């Protein structure tokens with residue numbers, strides 16, 4: 001099979017469905033940082049795993065990763081297309097990229113909003129400047145090897161039930177407040193219904209198997225049921241295409257950020 005030219009496929013498509021995954025969450029330059037893995041382990045084992053996306057953002061800034069610039073260029077390439085972005089990566093650089101209004105959904109959450117850790121279902125709220133400074137301080141401490149989890153109490157108690165406030169992402173666990181993204185999710189499912197029988201390019205970029213029911217499986221299904229779909233799966237390791245999609249799609253063994261950088 002001739003390798004797909006992604007730029008050309010984007011031009012030919014009527015609609016473009018994009019999935020962003022773990023490879024964008026953790027670029028090579030961040031992975032190489034010795035402090036990164038140590039901090040990650042520390043948070044994973046702690047009572048505060050919901051700080052993980054903040055740690056990724058912090059380290060991305062620390063190594064001056066070019067993820068933001070790469071995504072800005074990608075948004076520019078997509079500018080005159082009818083597209084939708086679904087991301088299981090939780091980075092600030094994805095949330096901040098200049099996508100078209102209302103065309104991004106991040107179902108796993110981010111480090112950009114706070115929610116109540118308890119059971120009350122107040123809507124998640126954006127971080128205040130004070131919260132952002134505190135988070136930066138906690139991450140700075142962690143980077144220096146002196147993590148002080150008690151500082152996170154400074155994010156305040158919930159005004160309604162006095163439970164602690166935590167970052168609104170899946171690592172909160174069973175009390176993850178999905179109100180942070182549900183409205184966008186409805187927009188997305190509506191948009192997805194509109195792709196049927198249209199020339200849709202499905203671009204899956206660096207999506208692993210951590211949350212396969214959000215992007216990988218539904219994207220395969222969308223490609224399977226649409227006669228005119230073209231499916232490109234770009235991934236360093238998990239690039240294999242299912243048997244049913246042979247001929248319609250192609251798996252490319254490449255890191256997603258490298259792929260976008262060279263578009």
Ligand SMILES: [Zn+2]
Nearest residue numbers: 116120158161
């Ligand atoms: Zn509460």
